[in-house]
Amino acid sequence: MRALQSLRARLAELADLSALGMLAAWDQRAMMPPGGAAGRARQMATLQRLAHDRGTADEVGGWLEELEGRAGELDDLDRDIVRIARRDWDRARRVPGELASELAQAAAEGQAVWQAARAESDFAAFVPALRRNVELAREYAACLDGGGSPYDALLGDYDFGLTAQRIREIFGRLATELPPIVARAADVRRTDPVGLSIPVEVQQAMVRGVLARVGVDDEGWRLDTAAHPFSASIGPQDTRLTTRYEDGRLESVVAALHEFGHGLYERQIAPELARTNLGHGTSMSVHESQSKLWENHVGRHPAFTAVLVDELERAGMVCDPEVLRAALVDVRPSLIRVAADPVTYPLHIVLRFELEVALVEGTLDIADLPAAWQDRLQRLLGVEAPDDASGVLQDVHWGSGAFGYFPSYAMGAIIAAQLWEQLESDLGPQDDALAVGEVTAVRHWLGEHVHRHGRRLDTEPLVEQATGRGLDVEPFLRHVRTLV
Amino acid sequence: MRALQSLRARLAELADLSALGMLAAWDQRAMMPPGGAAGRARQMATLQRLAHDRGTADEVGGWLEELEGRAGELDDLDRDIVRIARRDWDRARRVPGELASELAQAAAEGQAVWQAARAESDFAAFVPALRRNVELAREYAACLDGGGSPYDALLGDYDFGLTAQRIREIFGRLATELPPIVARAADVRRTDPVGLSIPVEVQQAMVRGVLARVGVDDEGWRLDTAAHPFSASIGPQDTRLTTRYEDGRLESVVAALHEFGHGLYERQIAPELARTNLGHGTSMSVHESQSKLWENHVGRHPAFTAVLVDELERAGMVCDPEVLRAALVDVRPSLIRVAADPVTYPLHIVLRFELEVALVEGTLDIADLPAAWQDRLQRLLGVEAPDDASGVLQDVHWGSGAFGYFPSYAMGAIIAAQLWEQLESDLGPQDDALAVGEVTAVRHWLGEHVHRHGRRLDTEPLVEQATGRGLDVEPFLRHVRTLV
Structure with a gap:
């Protein structure tokens, strides 16, 4: 033919x-x-x-x-x-x-x-x-013109098949369930990570050590520094990660694991899909699920803290594991999305989703946007933005016309939790393996159930195929309840 | 239109x-x-x-x-x-x-x-x-099919307008005049650079310092390490140099200046030629003349040694200027082209040119190539290759089919000397300026007489336009005589 x-x-x-x-x-x-x-x-x-x-x-x-x-x-x-x-x-x-x-x-x-x-x-x-x-x-x-909300057509560029209605159902649960968890975090907080300060060279050694544990080598990977960490998959054996070392704590390690998740997804796509139209990750949400899985379920896993302590010691620094954990999971309401902890983060997304749907559907006038922002910020996170720079103007997305992109950040966390529950149900609890930094089984499970399909399955069919059911927010809620 | x-x-x-x-x-x-x-x-x-x-x-x-x-x-x-x-x-x-x-x-x-x-x-x-x-x-x-030797057609890819006949005339002079100069070098050698050993960090600081003197900044340049130094001009304000630090002496500095010459050429092409078919260096020979000019006439200029000594001292090392100069210009016959000094180097090219013309014109059988190599090596440099790896097999060019490329290496040195004589005739001797690392006038002269034309003038017309006469080997011969 x-x-x-x-x-x-x-x-x-x-x-x-x-x-x-x-x-x-x-x-x-x-x-x-x-x-x-x-x-x-x-x-x-x-x-x-x-x-x-x-x-x-x-x-x-x-x-x-x-x-x-x-x-x-x-x-x-x-x-x-x-x-x-x-x-x-x-x-x-x-x-x-x-x-x-x-x-x-x-x-x-x-x-x-x-x-x-x-x-x-x-x-x-x-x-x-x-x-x-x-x-x-x-x-x-x-x-x-997909027949539904104009927002659905925009979503199609990032997550084909998802609809505003489906996301609204899921995000509704987040808006109800997360705020009480955030409130509880303030009550139960025992350790404050404020004093933690890790020199850049120690962070660099830690990042290298942690990445080596999960399978990063010099043969097919690079690691560089970037103001805003990102990854680039140039080819199946050419993956480039970036991270940054500015917070003096563990952001460098967490960001590196996040970018590793994106990179691993592209590397484990079935070889026969290479150089076809199917040889990439299927959607923004699923891609973000892979980064969030390595960030939240591996990097922030209580058992994995032993690996971080170990790498820290190899780099010549000793630290109380309790303080490290407090730095990894420091749940508290804040103004800025990119700096938010894993529990409040999705609430920042719910806020943006509601507003951008209203903008695109024409039910919110642009002049009313700052007030609507403050209103939802108060309702979802209980805080007030002192100015527009730290409020409605904080993200690049709307300025660059990327409507429909925000949901994938939260959907990624939700899908990650759902996949992780299934993975542990299939393979058994990973605590012992993670305590010694052993992730081979995790890599294989993800390759088999998620990565290899490339674009052959869209977001929801892929999740169904991997977990036996459609998108489900409950695993994520169960996961964050363990964090506080 | x-x-x-x-x-x-x-x-x-x-x-x-x-x-x-x-x-x-x-x-x-x-x-x-x-x-x-x-x-x-x-x-x-x-x-x-x-x-x-x-x-x-x-x-x-x-x-x-x-x-x-x-x-x-x-x-x-x-x-x-x-x-x-x-x-x-x-x-x-x-x-x-x-x-x-x-x-x-x-x-x-x-x-x-x-x-x-x-x-x-x-x-x-x-x-x-x-x-x-x-x-x-x-x-x-x-x-x-240019009507002449098939070799002329191949030359056209690298140096449009040059012919085997023209090169043969020029290289004939090299074959006659250079060997006696090489012989004299052995007689007059006073200082041996063998003892010189510059730590890599010192070399790196030196390279940065020297490049900063000639105008390299972070705004529009990068410097990286490569096994075989090269440069890449990605855009008029995006030039990437590489060098290497392996010889423990001054190769890093010399190679960086060489690559800087290539980079500067592309940067000083007239802005109105950008994104046209004229917006690049006109030929391999002229490109090589620019790298050789910065390598030989600036970097190896006796006055510029003061700058090298100064940069070395800033990096915390003291060195006898005589030893530095001996390392910069260590004239002696050798087997390997890429490691040759500025006087013997062109003889390696003459050898390759004669052989590849004969191969392409069909007057030399491939089976006879190793013997022909040894014969010319003996005649031009007075040495014998112990094996093919350090003889006829040392260069990649013939393996990758690049016939007609070799001459530009020597033509570049010849054109560089001709341009430098004209530059000093126009601007006066540069000794005082080079002694303090001042090269602004050199940059401007090159921009005006060579760089800005891009591909509008071919090799020989460009040289004529800059110096008032066609290709001339005598300035190069005068130059190398000052070296020994």
């Missing part, structure tokens, strides 16, 4: 271009001298435009039509390749080129406006850019 | 793809974990194929034809853009796609065979791959 050969060759080309884009983005954040910024933006725009043109070309539609007519002759893998290629092609073709470039430009400009507005803590200065982004997002959603 | 817009847009796209290719190659050599190798080879092949397809497309020929018909309406810059675009398009179109991929494959395979053969010092094992490369090079040259 020549159509299949042609389609697979084109998808391989797109996978290579995507890897080069990933490399360019990694370099931009981890290596590039500042002077390279303008050139890099142009290089990445060119790459993106070429990939878009090659991916949405008429001939691709022709191959798909032919292959859909002969689906009976395809094996399972090729049927999935054609199915997802059709979905991607349809979605991309429904967006006019002009709207796509307007979205890209508004995102770049909106991000710059947001940055300036945040620096001045001036919401009014941000309003026009935000209004434009919301309007463009609605236009974009109308092109994709 | 829409044709001009279309052509310029396509050239900008190709420039962006070339920058991404440069980034991928830099990363491969300086950052990539070894596991990424297979994926990177595929990513780069895809990028190259796309760039080739976009660059040689029929529509480009159409635009060129239209613009050539309306050349009178174009300004000087656009006329040059069209002229060089036509040349590149014609050359690329004359090579059948099948031959191009066979060349690429033979180069990759030949390089692997060469590596194994060198490890075993087994020339016979290399013969079939070398024969294939020579045959393919002749086929390739036949496609380009």
